[in-house]
Amino acid sequence: MGDFSNKVVLITGAAGGIGIATAKAFAKEGAKLALVDLKKGSLEKAVKEAGINDALLLTADVTNEEEVKKYVDDTVERYGRIDAFVNNAGINGDFANIVDQTVENFKNVLNINVIGVFLGLKYVMKVMMNQKEGSIVNMASNGGLLGAPGMSSYVASKHGVIALNKTAALEGAEYGIRSVAVCPSGVDTQMMRSIEKNAMPGKEEEAKSVFEASVPMNRYAEATEIANLITFLASEKASFISGSYYRIDGGQGATSV
Template sequence: MEFKDKVVLITGAAGGIGLAAARKFAAEGAKLALVDLKRESLETAVGDIEGAVLIAADVSKEVDVEAYVAKTVEAFGRIDVFVNNAGINGDFKPIEEQSFENYSNVLLINVIGAAMGLKHVVKQMKVQGSGAIVNTASNGGLLGAPGMSAYVASKHALIGVNKSVALEVASTGIRVNAVCPSGVDTQMMRSIESNARKGEEAEARKQFEAAVPLGRYAEAEEIADLMLFLASDRASFITGAYYRIDGGGGAVSV
């Protein structure tokens, strides 16, 4: 019960990594505020987590971001851990086919939405004098990926935000770190597979998994385990870091 009575706020909590993190923090005794775009999705996914506060919010709108932070504090009085996880992959297309709207939307949600989450959560954590933040970046924030330039740009940017905010708050008792997963066996990968090879998704998966030295996608729970560690007191001297969790992909020479 490492997080017993700790207040944990998670965005993008209705599926994938966010849902896995919610279940793991709940098992460790945390009090949860769970955010996603639609309350109905949250109720379906995490309605069985006792005592969780479910909040519908659009992270691309600062008024919604400010509201989900305020609702969490209203319910629990503080925020001990922020899992800044909401994000989208956008269209999988070469640059000459990318639309202004797709680029704008991906950057708005993955960078500006995440930054606004940091803005309002940091305000609360400074009042408390403590807190741990885990941003969901990607190995796409460290590498290139053909056809995914909008997503890759957004995750490179988020790693920069992660580093900068960690330095800004280092003296205040707040730690800020990021996880950088490669492919995770979630709905987002189904979308990427479909975008890569429409109608041949199984073949796309084989190709993607073959590029991973461990030969498979990660499970969402494996990413959540790293998040829990970074949010815990065991990581008390870690801040401003970004951790690859990519099945050995970072060790491959180019």
């Protein structure tokens, strides 16, 4: 087996492109999986299509504290511990300039992308503190390091994830807990289809070309490429890495300070 043989890995947003690719990567490494998503049907479909045969499937609204506590408790009840946590659930929200952005949309994005990440950290870290070990990978974004016209709610939320990641690393260090963040540029998943549609309605292919042109490698990342980075950062090979964020962006970050 691989680096995660008999290790317990908990992943939120597991039905999405990055989530299911990450689950599949951990499964190949021998991990015991607990997979969380909002919609049971979507999760079951994604798991079946990925060929994952043995996993604990859990449904939860990551903004609901009781449901977050329950998905953590259910994982521990089934497996006895949590070795790695991929804090991945998130949305992109509506595309609008600040002056046109609604408070409702802004709050919704922050609720899922920031409160959801915070609650996951709150309850998973309690388990890991008792274990005196654990690794956490938080899903941030290049948008958490830059501005992005039309995406104020999303970039604000991902800046928040990076701040939470740093704080979790500091608070968890004495307990043997590492926390890191991953910052992708555009990834070839359903979320990017939504962003393309919101950015240029009816001109999605043109939007795709514009977004890809902003990347020196002139393409989106594949979900499997993000999964490869996540599995490394969660593993013992990254045992002295904590509090950092890692760009995986085809060189896009090299164009900024």
